[in-house]
Amino acid sequence: MAIDVKTVAHGAVLFGAMAEPENRRFVATVLGALTEDPKWTTTIFEQVTAGAVELRAALAWLARELRPRAYLEVGVRRGLSMAMVAARCPNVEICGFDLWIPEYAGVSNPGPAFVQSELRKVGYARQVHFVDGDSHRTLPAFFGHRRGSLLDRMRVQRWRRGRPALFDLITVDGDHSLLGAYQDLRDVVPHCAVGGAVVFDDIAPDLTRVGRSALMAERGPDPHGWGDLLGVWRAVGQEFGNFRFFEYTHYPPGVGVAVRLA
């Protein structure tokens, strides 16, 4: 189905397009080319085969439609999401932010060299700009916000100097605490280009899979009463009237997409 990302008004149309056969086949092909992730490869295959939309399918579709020149990702891990964008757009400039938490969610998290070699398998020959460290320090420093300390700004200077002014496609999938995810979204959303999109993962987690107590521990303090990442997504949606916010919650783990209109 051909739809225009900038004019689409209904989530059902947007997410329906993401579930179309070409996109699902594409996601499966890219996953098949990467090193198997002991926990996620099979799960994502199953979700995509069942016609569900999840982060990788959303990105594969948005990359096909938007043809981004610059992509920013917070939360890279083993590169599954990044590989979708890189495979669709081998010339895209990519900035990837990660703290490389060891054994993240029970699977090894080897870091930039591993991810770079994964992207090569799907035809991406450019060098990713990896910004290592806590995104709550590196993002403000990268964007030159006053919150970024002088030391952090000096640390990321080499990436900051030549960074794209705006990003056509952005993913936030790093810190999953409510306050942390909110902060990441607030830091990156203003840097999305008009006509571009911001994607946010895990707005409808599977409680049977993750477990309520693990989820509660992950989400941390909730001083604003957001409740969960869907609440965070909606709170950010209230603050950015120049975006249209969509949410897919039919099938876990759920994904949000915001398109910049003006």
Ligand SMILES: C[S@@+](CC[C@H](N)C(=O)[O-])C[C@H]1O[C@@H](n2cnc3c(N)ncnc32)[C@H](O)[C@@H]1O
């Ligand atoms: C859910 S995984 C990302 C999955 C990836 N997008 C994919 O599709 O496979 C989250 C990643 O965010 C990183 N992370 C968690 N907290 C972070 C923080 N405060 N700053 C930067 N990265 C963080 C972890 O190291 C991990 O690699």
